[in-house]
Amino acid sequence: MSRRHGRERGGIMAPASPQIQCLESTVAAIGHVPYYVYGIGRGGGGAMHGEAEAGDDPAQTLRAIIDNALDAICLHRNGRYVLVNPAYLRMFGYSSAAQLAELSVLDTIAPDFRAEVRERVQRRNRREVVEAEYVTRGIRQDGAVFEMEIHANCYEMNGETFTLAIIRDVTKTRQAEVDLRESEGRMRSLFESSPDPAWIIEGNRFIECNNAAVRFLGYSSKTELTDIHPSKLSPEFQPDGQTSFAKAEKMMQTAMDKGIHRFEWVHTRADSSEFLAEVTLSAITLQGCPAIYCTWRDITERKQAEAEMQLAASVFHTTQEGILITDGNGIILSVNPAFTEITGYAADEAVGKTPRLLKSHHHDKQFYAELWRSLVSTGGWQGELWNRRKSGEAYLEWLTISAIRGDDGRYNRFVSVFTDVTELRRKDEQIRHQAYHDALTGLPNRALLGDRLEHAIEIAQREGRQVAVLFLDLDRFKVVNDSLGHQEGDKLLQSTALRIQDAVRRSDTVGRLGGDEFIVILSDFEDTTEVAQVAEKIITSLSLPHDLAGHAVHSSTSIGIAVFPQDARDSNGLLMNADVAMYQAKAAGRGTYRFFDPSMTQRAVERLEMEASLRRAMENGEFQLFYQPKIHVPTGEVCGAEALIRWRKPDGTLVSPGDFIPVAEETGLIVPIGYWVMEEACRQVAQWRQAGLPPITVSVNLSVRQFRDLDLVDRVQAILNQAGIPGTAIEVELTESAVMESPEKAIITLRQIRDLGLRVSVDDFGTGYSSLAYLKRFPISTIKIDRSFVSDLGTDPEDAAIVQTIIGLARTLKLDVVAEGVETDTQLAFLSEMGCAVVQGFYYSRPVPPEDFAERLAKRR
């Protein structure tokens, strides 16, 4: 508080101003007061310093007081100035007392308030009021209005009434009061409307509370709440008198000391339920007295959330599951210790990167695209994923990703929780493997064999193919087992398993039924001879000695074979019949195989023998070519020839191609044989040409297998070059079925062949299923009418019609036509009549050795 304020207050508050009294007595003593201080001159004009009479101490004292008074002082008689002090002149903005000479005190009152003040002055003059204290508005010389407090006293001097007014400018004080009131109002409304409960405590009494407190605690009114004993408001207060409030008092004291104090406190509602609140105590001053402003809020939910957060944090840190959290852009924000444990990446190595850090390349783009699609559309994804550890090792994880949306509705967090299931999966697979595999050899066991066989049968049925079951039984296994012991017996079985596997393709199934019985399932073969070959291969492989306990142990196996669909139509039937066949093999002397169908065994044996003989024939040059002339009927001249292979065995017997070409086809030997034929025919043609024989075209048969050979065109070219003859000297004969096997490919190959100059003839025309559409597109030059149609010409009108149609077709397509197998006059006559100009057949000549053919050709010359 300033000194000035204290004086003012003291002045205002004093019931009777001692200065006034002093002034009164002084004035009374000197008798002519107006002239000794600031006289308003009788003669007027200017401030006059009245002469203080020497040695008059009370007057001097009075003058000093009036001079220095901060309050404006004015003595007037019925409104006319008698005396004013400097503070008065300052207050009303006058520079000298003389300016007031002609004025009334009412001129210093704001116009709106003059009437009221005039009334007051008159009442004083009438002595109705002696002393008055009021607030009114003053007006300065410059017109500025201000609020002033006037303390007026009347005095009687020399029969006249004087008024001494002490005036104070209270504009600021009043404004401060107004401000204070407004501020108090605002504070109160803040207090009342605060959503947080609050109350004011003075001493240890709740003197005020707001509506929120009443509402929160469930009371009906403020008074009900403030009147209640504090022990009802918290279990922390005990209703045992002063001591129970010690804790609260301590809290309040702390707030007083520090200004503010925050702590948690259990509250009790009106219905006796309790809740935890966060209490804030603020030290305030209330009307000069220290008090506490107390607010609190229910923190039960916050506490629960904190507890949950704490729990979540501890789960995050302690769980065995790896956790990875990314932002909406997939940038890793945090990982837990289990993540590091599983992946090998420390948190600071992963944070800031993307989960691609772990990518294993086990999955294609489509997998990840599908994962994201599902994640974005459903907000989650779950499944197995291969990732890679920092060490580079791939691992399988069971992953759950949850997408979390932010306030804007967009995904702003992705939480991935995963477990390493690599080991688990390995064990699963191990268990599954054990369930379906033989523990000793690792081969499929009976159960899996059954499954595989049924599956193979299903496919074979659908595709019209065959399935062969080979039932193997080691010969004399018991002897080995008994003599060398079970351990060595086991080794023999393991070695047998490996050798069987080596003897078959990976796509074939090898299994062990138990004991010394093995099964092989074959489904990729064209002919049962191939099955016999596999059986042979296994028998050969198993006949090689096994190294057991330092001994070279010889073993052999017997194999029984049953084929779907001919031997049985289901897996059990096939296994049973293969078993039966196996006993036949054993009975036949062991170390051999038997088909369930004996004719198959016979055929297989013959085929295998034939194959061996053919190979030998190739090596020994036992093949030779015969030539059958093609005759131009109108002239009877030889116009071409067909080269036909013959096999002259070392014993001189001649084997016809019908007996060995099919085996050569099946075994693939037809390819080298075919090229030999081509070479030989070209060589022969070249020789005849050199010998000056008429140049004819020699046709050569091309087998299906050879037609498929990718080197065909190059090799034909090379052979022509080597023989030094033009392509036009050779014609290739292909069966309908060879070209129709893959028509589009055939068109390309045939075009390449034609581009070499060769003619192309379709053999056996009419026996297959040539598409006319293709026939038109094939670059062929000749159609050969099959012998089967020619043979019945003259007897079967249908064949005649067919032949007629083929000839007509050839004419339409502008192709040459050759009829083969012409044996009789009738056939020739028919063909001639129908317009077939070139024929081939026994009627003219059988296929003959080259020398005989050359002779015939020479005759033409």
Ligand SMILES: Nc1nc2c(ncn2[C@@H]2O[C@@H]3COP(=O)(O)O[C@H]4[C@@H](O)[C@H](n5cnc6c(=O)[nH]c(N)nc65)O[C@@H]4COP(=O)(O)O[C@H]3[C@H]2O)c(=O)[nH]1
């Ligand atoms: N009954 C009778 N038969 C006649 C008559 N005129 C010709 N033949 C026979 O009919 C067959 C014609 O040959 P193909 O239809 O190409 O039928 C050929 C051909 O498909 C195949 N072949 C022959 N040589 C070769 C060759 O070098 N390569 C290939 N891939 N197959 C060949 O063997 C099949 C049989 O050849 P071949 O035994 O030489 O039998 C020849 C021939 O001797 C006749 O008036 N009456």
